[in-house]
Amino acid sequence: MPAAVLAGIGSALPARIVDNHELSTRLDTSDDWIRTRTGITERRISGPGESTADLAVQAGEQALRGRGADAVVLATSTPDQPCPASAPQVAARLGLGTAAAYDVNAVCTGFIYGLATGTGLIAAGIARSVLVIGADTLTTLIDPEDRGTVPIFGDGAGAVLLRAGEPDEPGALGPFDLHSDGGQAGLLWVEAGGCRKRLTDVPAERYLAMQGTAVFREACARMAESSVTVLERAGWLVDNVDRFVGHQANIRILQATAKRLGMPEDAVVSNIHRVGNTSAASIPLALHDAHADGTLIAGHRILLSAFGAGLTWGSTVLSWPELD
Ligand code: COA
Numbered sequence: 603m604p605a606a607v608l609a610g611i612g613s614a615l616p617a618r619i620v621d622n623h624e625l626s627t628r629l630d631t632s633d634d635w636i637r638t639r640t641g642i643t644e645r646r647i648s649g650p651g652e653s654t655a656d657l658a659v660q661a662g663e664q665a666l667r668g669r670g671a672d673a674v675v676l677a678t679s680t681p682d683q684p685c686p687a688s689a690p691q692v693a694a695r696l697g698l699g700t701a702a703a704y705d706v707n708a709v710c711t712g713f714i715y716g717l718a719t720g721t722g723l724i725a726a727g728i729a730r731s732v733l734v735i736g737a738d739t740l741t742t743l744i745d746p747e748d749r750g751t752v753p754i755f756g757d758g759a760g761a762v763l764l765r766a767g768e769p770d771e772p773g774a775l776g777p778f779d780l781h782s783d784g785g786q787a788g789l790l791w792v793e794a795g796g797c798r799k800r801l802t803d804v805p806a807e808r809y810l811a812m813q814g815t816a817v818f819r820e821a822c823a824r825m826a827e828s829s830v831t832v833l834e835r836a837g838w839l840v841d842n843v844d845r846f847v848g849h850q851a852n853i854r855i856l857q858a859t860a861k862r863l864g865m866p867e868d869a870v871v872s873n874i875h876r877v878g879n880t881s882a883a884s885i886p887l888a889l890h891d892a893h894a895d896g897t898l899i900a901g902h903r904i905l906l907s908a909f910g911a912g913l914t915w916g917s918t919v920l921s922w923p924e925l926d
Contacts, residue, residue: 605774606721606732607767608923612664613890614657614737614759615877616648622753629749636753637875641853645756645878648739654680655688657759658737659695661886665733665761666696667926672729674703675719677712677736677882679911680743681705684795692735702729708782709790710849710910712736712882713760717906717918718778720764735761736882743792745809754852755810756878760886772900773923777835779828780916789813789820790911821855824915825907826862832917833905840864842903845922847892849908850874850884859907871897881910893925900924 621644622633636642648657658676674696676689687705702723708715713736720732737759744751767774793799794807802808825848833840846869848856853874860870873891880887885906892898900922907917 603725604727604766605769605771605776606724606764607771608762608773608775608920609765610665610667610669610763611886611890611893611925612661612761613887614660616646616652616657616757618647618649619644620647625753629752631749631753639854640754641872641874642753642878643875646758647741648757652739652757653682654678654737654739655682655692657739657757658688658692658735658761661737661759661761662692662696662733662735665763669731669763671698671701671731671733671763673701673720673723673732674698675706675716675732675734676703677706677708677716677734678738679707679709679712679881680738680740708910708914709912710851710879710881710884711908711912711914711916712910713885714906714908714916714918715780715914717775718780718916721775721778724764724766730766732764733761734764735759736884736886738881738883740881743810745805747805748809750814751810751812754879756880758877758880758883758887760883760890762886772921775918775920777832778916778918779832779835781824781828781914783913786820786913787911789816789913818852818855820913821851821909822858822862825859825909825917828915828917829859829863829905829907832919836919838903838919843869843905844902845869845871845892845898845904847871847885847888847904847906849910850877850888851879851909884908898922
């Protein structure tokens, strides 16, 4: 059975930077509060020409570097339209002809679910190469008046190209651990805009509602639990992990999860200070930045773990490959 091997990476961010000082001019908040409670200093906010699909195309182009892909899996909870999925348009704009293309919605865990889906397509012999993109413009779901959510979220995209290879090659993904708990969907959700309740002018219904403290607790517990499971499946000890690339929701969540796992703080990879929580884009953006600045080098053993609305959570591992 072929393994899915990471063979390329790319990222894209909107041009507009909004820092904490700018937010504190229009909301009852401060740079100090946001930095100490979340680790975020600034985030990118999408504008015209920077939709989810626009950002996904830019990140995808970088990951492909002129190569093709048999399938595109776009992890997003903010597609350009409610119907159809955005992945086929992304595939077409990337010049991938009639490649299979579909969206996966597991919100902030979307990229891990997307990797699992891409790995499955390759393992089943359905595709030899899969472009997995995590892209979100989650700020379009945020109430501009809500100081509880505005400081946290940002927009962006990250992408990886997976190719068929051998399980013991550097870059081979897996095993995986994936979970959900729909019984707790109400901790983090948008009430209206779906089929049960169509578009509405009521801010409390059309924007993301978040029970921050409960989400914080669940995120730490679930990411740690899932990381333990996936490390056991991989036969790795915590000490074998060189870098922990978790979903960039809050630096304190990443630090607390690492602590629960008994991992040193310097194993934690984070770019949250400059991008905030970019939902499905968070892990590939963090991987891209860490690769670019040398925090990740070939041979590093990496643990990926995410948590998000749904609730959903999941983890996987890989050894970082040589990439151009
Ligand atoms: N600026 C200033 N004060 C703020 C604020 C802001 N932006 N947001 C909340 N506060 C206030 C609260 O009103 C509260 O005031 P009070 O003590 O007078 O009642 C105080 O700060 C503490 O609020 P609390 O919610 O307990 O803070 P916290 O330490 O839990 O941090 C979050 C809040 C949202 C940063 C934190 O709960 C969190 O990160 N949760 C997870 C969110 C997340 O990751 N979501 C996405 C998951 S994929």
